[in-house]
Amino acid sequence: MTLQYTAVAGVIFLMFYKMHLLESRRIEFTNIKCTSADEEFCDFEYCFLKAANRTYKYLSLKVRLHKIPIHQFTVNLALRKRSNGLTPINQNITFDGCKMVADTGNTIISFLFSLFKPYSNINHSCPYNHDLLVDKLPTHFIHQQFTKYVPLPEGDYVFNSNWISNGTNRATVRVHLSFA
Ligand SMILES: *[C@@H]1O[C@H](CO)[C@@H](O)[C@H](O)[C@H]1NC(C)=O
Ligand SMILES: *[C@@H]1O[C@H](CO)[C@@H](O)[C@H](O)[C@H]1NC(C)=O
Numbered sequence: 001m002t003l004q005y006t007a008v009a010g011v012i013f014l015m016f017y018k019m020h021l022l023e024s025r026r027i028e029f030t031n032i033k034c035t036s037a038d039e040e041f042c043d044f045e046y047c048f049l050k051a052a053n054r055t056y057k058y059l060s061l062k063v064r065l066h067k068i069p070i071h072q073f074t075v076n077l078a079l080r081k082r083s084n085g086l087t088p089i090n091q092n093i094t095f096d097g098c099k100m101v102a103d104t105g106n107t108i109i110s111f112l113f114s115l116f117k118p119y120s121n122i123n124h125s126c127p128y129n130h131d132l133l134v135d136k137l138p139t140h141f142i143h144q145q146f147t148k149y150v151p152l153p154e155g156d157y158v159f160n161s162n163w164i165s166n167g168t169n170r171a172t173v174r175v176h177l178s179f180a
């Protein structure tokens with residue numbers, strides 16, 4: 001009897017301990033790089049990380065499009081974990097950007113899209129006839145999305161996106177994240 005109580009108490013303790021560990025973890029942006037591969041097609045007005053204070057850190061970027069309207073584009077997203085072995089996350093997917101918003105059937109696409117959608121005007125289907133932006137996407141939002149859908153192992157990650165139109169890569173946005 002006593003042994004059982006001790007075991008139950010132990011399990012409850014471990015559950016809370018684990019929850020505490022998860023909550024004290026944090027996602028940080030460590031670097032961002034935006035590159036236009038075709039200045040006649042698009043260029044970046046800005047692209048930066050900012051720390052307003054210790055708890056509020058965000059990412060903003062704006063792409064000027066010079067060949068609007070855009071009727072067709074493809075996005076290639078890759079999430080890689082930088083590590084020397086053990087459970088590397090290696091996702092690399094390519095999909096139709098015009099259908100991204102409606103693509104509720106594919107969990108990976110809707111998950112990746114959910115990481116920035118509420119903070120972006122990339123939120124409707126084609127055509128796009130305006131500049132694109134991600135406005136003050138906070139790390140705590142990304143953290144929330146990850147803890148809601150996928151438990152993310154600790155480590156450093158690189159999130160790479162290629163924006164392709166008519167078969168040609170036009171821009172690359174690369175974000176480095178650390179989860180610790
Ligand atoms: C950090 O900045 C945000 C936005 O300016 C503010 O709402 C928040 O209260 C600040 N947090 C702290 C701990 O100062
Ligand atoms: C992902 O795959 C695409 C197409 O196969 C390739 O061009 C790209 O370099 C890959 N990205 C990464 C980060 O490996």
Ligand SMILES: *[C@@H]1O[C@H](CO)[C@@H](O)[C@H](O)[C@H]1NC(C)=O
Nearest residue numbers: 118119120121122123124135
């Ligand atoms: C898309 O984003 C813009 C800018 O934030 C916003 O004004 C608009 O209402 C959004 N549209 C949808 C369908 O969410």
Ligand SMILES: *[C@@H]1O[C@H](CO)[C@@H](O)[C@H](O)[C@H]1NC(C)=O
Nearest residue numbers: 041067068070071072165166
């Ligand atoms: C992409 O292809 C379409 C159809 O062929 C064409 O109308 C459009 O101008 C092309 N866009 C660019 C940026 O080359």
